[in-house]
Amino acid sequence: MAMLSAYRRAAADQWLASADAAFGALDEAICLVSGNGALLHLSAKAREWLEPTGGLQVRQGRLWHPVAGMRDALQGALRQVATRPTTSHLATTGSRDGACLHLDLARADVSLRMGDESMVFVRMRRGRPSALASADGLCMTFNLTPAEGRVLAALIDGESPADHARSYGTSIHTVRKQIAVLMEKIGCTRQIDLVRTGLGAL
Incomplete structure (x- = not known):
C-alpha cells in the first residue's frame, strides 16, 4: 500500500x-x-x-x-x-x-x-492593467441601466455599497435598492452570487 x-x-x-x-x-x-x-x-x-x-x-x-x-x-x-x-x-x-x-x-x-x-x-x-469591471460591458451583457452597471462594477471591484454611495454622492438606500434590482435582473439571491456572476461575464 x-x-x-x-x-x-x-x-x-x-x-x-x-x-x-x-x-x-x-x-x-x-x-x-x-x-x-x-x-x-x-x-x-x-x-x-x-x-x-x-x-x-x-x-x-x-x-x-x-x-x-x-x-x-x-x-x-x-x-x-x-x-x-x-x-x-x-x-x-x-x-x-x-x-x-x-x-x-x-x-x-x-x-x-x-x-x-x-x-x-x-x-x-x-490581462492588461485596467479596471476589472467595465460598467458599459456589464450593462450590455445583463441589460442594465448605466447606474446599475456602475454599482455592479463597483461590487466586482470590491467596493462596498457605502463606499460606492459616497463616491457618487447618492444615498446608501439608493445603492441597496439598485443591488436588489440587480439581483432580480440577474437571477441571484445573494450579493456574493451577483459578484461571481458579474465576474464570469468579464
Whole structure:
C-alpha cells in the first residue's frame, strides 16, 4: 500500500512538473488548491505573480485577496468547484503593477487528490492593467441601466455599497435598492452570487 502511495505521489509530481513547463511556456501559471484554499502546489510563475504587495497573494499557505468581496468570491468558487463537477472563472488584481489575473478553476484529476478530498486546478493568465469591471460591458451583457452597471462594477471591484454611495454622492438606500434590482435582473439571491456572476461575464 505504501508503495502504491509513493508511486501515485511520484506520478502526480511528474504531471505537475510537465504542466508547469507547458503552461509556463504559454506565459501562464498554475496552482493546485484544496476546496478551502490551502495551496499544495504553485508553479514558479505563480510564485512570481502572487506577490505579498499585490492583489491575489499567498497568506499562511492559502490563496488570499485583500478585498473582502474578491476573497469571498474566490473561496466560494473553490468550494463549488471542489464539490461539484463544474468550472469557474474569476478576474482579479494579481500583482503590484495592477495587472488583471484571470483564474480558470476546474476540479483536478483524481490522481491529484489528497485522501478523499478533491483538489482544484487553477490556471492563471495575466490581462492588461485596467479596471476589472467595465460598467458599459456589464450593462450590455445583463441589460442594465448605466447606474446599475456602475454599482455592479463597483461590487466586482470590491467596493462596498457605502463606499460606492459616497463616491457618487447618492444615498446608501439608493445603492441597496439598485443591488436588489440587480439581483432580480440577474437571477441571484445573494450579493456574493451577483459578484461571481458579474465576474464570469468579464
